[in-house]
Amino acid sequence: MARKPLDYEELNENVKKVRYAVRGELYLRASELQKEGKKIIFTNVGNPHALGQKPLTFGRQVVALCQAPFLLDDPHVGLMFPADAIARAKHYLAMTPGGLGAYSDSRGIPGIRKEVADFIHKRDGYPTDPELIYLTDGASKGVMQILNTIIRNERDGILVPVPQYPLYSASIALYGGSLVPYYLEEEANWSLDFVNIRQTVAEARSKGITVRAMVIINPGNPTGQCLSEANIKEVLQFCYYENLVLLADEVYQQNIFQDERPFMSSRKVMFDMGPPLSRELQLVSFHTVSKGNWGECGQRGGYFEMTNLPPKTVDEIYKVASISLSPNVPGQIFMGVMINPPKPGDVSYPKFTAESKYVHESLRRRARMMTDGFNSCRNVVCNFTEGAMYSFPQIRLPPRAIEAAKRAGKAPDVFYCLKLLEATGISTVPGSGFGQKEGVFHLRTTILPAEEDFPAIMSSFKKFNDSFMEQYEGYSRM
Amino acid sequence: MAPAASVAVENLNPKVLKCEYAVRGEIVIHAQRLQQQLQTQPGSLPFDQILFCNIGNPQSLGQQPVTFFREVLALCDHPCLLEKEETKSLFSADAISRAKQILATIPGRATGAYSHSQGVKGLRDAIAAGITSRDGFPANADDIFITDGASPGVHMMMQLLIRNEKDGILCPIPQYPLYSASIALHGGALVPYYLDEKTGWGLEISDLKKQLEDARSKGIDVRALVVINPGNPTGQVLAEDNQYDIVKFCKNEGLVLLADEVYQENIYVDNKKFNSFKKIARSMGYGEDDLPLVSFQSVSKGYYGECGKRGGYMEITGFSAPVREQIYKVASVNLCSNITGQILASLVMNPPKVGDESYASYKAEKDAILQSLARRAKALEDAFNKLEGISCNKAEGAMYLFPQIHLPQKAIEAAKAAKKAPDAFYVLRLLESTGIVVVPGSGFGQVPGTWHIRCTILPQEDKIPAVITRFKVFHEAFMAEYRD
Secondary structure (H helix, E strand, C coil), X not given: CCCCCCCHHHCCHHHHHCCCHHHCHHHHHHHHHHHCCCCCEECCCCCHHHHCCCCCHHHHHHHHHHHCHHHHHCCCHHHHCCHHHHHHHHHHHXXXXXXXXXXXXXXXXXXXXXXXXXXXXXXXXXXXXXXXXEEECCXXXXXXXXXXXXXXCCCEEEEEEECCCCHHHHHHHHCCCEEEEEECEHHHCCECCHHHHHHHHHHHHHCCCEEEEEEEECCCCCCCCCCCHHHHHHHHHHHHHHCCEEEEECCCCCCECCCCXXXXXXXXXXXXXXXXXXXXXXXXXXXXXXXXXXXXXXHCCEEEEEECCCHHHHHHHHHHHXXXXXXXXXXXXXXXXXXXXXXXXXXXXXXXXXXXXXXXXXXXXXXXXXXXXXXXXCCEECCCCCECCEECCEECCCHHHHHHHHHCCCCHHHHHHHHHHHHHCEECEEHHHCCCCCXXXXXXXXXXXXXXXXXXXXXXXXXXXXXXXXXXXXXXXX | CCXXXXXXXXXXXXXXXXXXXXXXXXXXHHHHHHHHHHHHCCCCCCCCCCEECCCCCHHHHCCCCCHHHXXXXXXXXXXXXXXXXXXXXHCCHHHHXXXXXHHHHCHHHCCCXXXXXXXXXXXXXXXXXXXXXXXXXXXXXXXXXXXXXXXXXXXXXXXXXXXXXXXXXXXXXXXXXXXXXXXXXXXXXXXXXXXXXXXXXXXXXXXXXXXXXXXXXXXXXXXXXXXXXXXXXXXXXXXXXXXXXXXXXXXXXXXXXXXXXXXXXXXXXXXXXXXXXXXXHHHCCCCCCCCCEEEEEECCXXXXXXXXXCCEEEEEECCCHHHHHHHHHHHHHCCCCCHHHHHHHHHHXXXXXXXXXXXXXXXXXXXHHHHHHHHHHHHHHHHHHHCCCEECCCCCECCEECCEECCCXXXXXXXXXXXXXXXXXXXXXXXXXXXXXXXXXXXXXXXXXCCEEXXXXXXXXXXXXXXXXXXXXXXXXXXXXXXX
């Protein structure tokens, strides 16, 4: 019988190569168990609201008013909404002829891009051009667009950290490029090792790969490390001399849980270094409304900012953006409110500040609790979550556990995570979904479960882990 | 010193370089510049505003959103409102109860959380129920993928189907250039089939077959057939027996049927009605396993026109489980589509019904918009047909008119001298004289040697006479200038 076009064998091979573990095997198994009635704690994805984090009120007030402008005409609106939310809604509606229901400029509403530019200027101390800021339906779409623009064929390589957020590996597979991995050093707090990076690039080149770009995720995902200024300088210099475009994923810039290394944008460091590097190095920076204290994942709001890309390249990027017409307008408004929140003196300022602070400080406490909790477990070693939303403990699996995994036809960390899920309902993502050194195993979990649930979750994990280790290692060596 | 810039046009993905999208292309960029000029130097141009008739963006030209939908969305955006006493006096009771019902289907009532990668299950159930009620044949929530507008769904299917430049997709000419752009972006071959302007943009199976065989003889593996019904830019609504023939054709030739049905609620003639391809296939006796079919719908068109929300879905039937897993996997990389768009898709497919408190006002809004669109379609069609050298088919549906402009030879030569396609030349002159922005037919494809423009029917009804007058004055002057 003739092969049909949508038979599995007839599909685009690149699609088949894609892996995205965050919603892969463990998540699907957890969903099955949930349907069967088991209580599942989903810590597989950075999805704060799904675990009880509340939205910041101001953003929701503004978007609700924009969504239903008839409210603004009602004399009672001042009873239901604070004056500054009302004013802000009017401000955004004035920017959008046609309100929330019209396609905006394909790059996003110009007025909001101007607000983003002002935010960047204020954050970094260097001005930027709103024309080079494109709003997108979530940062992921922007990442995919830029990678698709760069990758011509399988000989184009993209330097990606290992471990990495698998959007990068998935996109590179989808677009038929080559992932050139550079390993972060777990023993040195997940720092970059340029000796290793140079070696990796040389090897790739010797195989005929043209290395085109370098991805850094700062703060890191899943690793959480915050790059020092010195580290960022090294990255910039490296990209400059090796002729790479730097793709700086900075979506967790608001999630910083230590004081030694506050967030510094790659752009700021680049401009601090001055010309010629600051005038020539090509940089694309990504941000989102999904993380930070906002956690508005479901809105799909994000942007990318281009620095030193030639105008003709920008035109091509514009052209592709225009095919999708425009990013969703509510998501754009969330972006506006996020980077331009209530200020001292605004009616909503006290409430907004209290809500954000609450989220931030709780995340900071949870980052510490989780790290310490993992470190108290047998055969588990966990670097501190300096930033982002995840914990990435190393699980030192005994040889007998590794064999049992092999017999079960599963990667060792998948085996461990499945057992963890079945015993405790905690749904994590095995480290193999992010990449890790050969023979070293991890899992990624989030620090997002509600603070009051933490003690129970950590003790449930410890109980499972320690008995797993007992089972596969025998008696404790203590 | 660093070598030459890494990312420059010379070393970009050639597929990106190849694709084109005229709807927001050169003419629109120029119009935006002129719009800025009007702001900085008022009075410097022979018109005082730019009128964007290039894009199906109803609310940007004054169409009002459906009140009930916005009520529900605002309550879902800010659920705290449901706890306030004042809400009862500001929102209709059924909007409040619908919002509560929707929030109850969203885990944790968290509209800010990533949902299931196919979309919230409860919302997909509502969409499936709406499809079932529309067609009289059952639809399954598991077959539905809610996307950020219909366009990402189209891209996903092209990505899945196109392995290399020898994989071909049959597309109507003229077509909405998302298809040509997406095929180029994914490195495939567009196999054109020509709609017949003389028979109201009819689709001839014999032409389909000829194009298919032609392509195969050149070594192209034709994988799918795109049908846009109602058509864009052409506006024709397919006759039922035409649809039967198309389904049979796909079945016999082993093609995936990609049915773009985003204009299903925009029908302006009494002698035609919308039949989904799923309904047609099922009524012919083709079940789940007999025909791979992807049906696209959007919240951007119809009478709701919510383009800025980016809501839509594709219903995929007739695919094996391993293939569905691949589609799910690709959808999961983006995690999920925006929740507001998802909610809106469920509202569009499950609007207020007779007996609901909001039904009367909802129906009045819907009818007013659709009737006005029908009147505007007719008024513009008649106006175009009255002009020398212009012939315009009726817009039976969708949101566009696609008149043919019989350009005099002198105009064609002037265009050549200006290094522009003749229809692009005409469209640019139109813009510069009147401020009206339309898209040249070459952006959609047309029979070689014929020239068209695509103009939307969307300016508000009270602006239509002025649009017609301005166009007439321009066209008569243009023809006078270039008449042979």
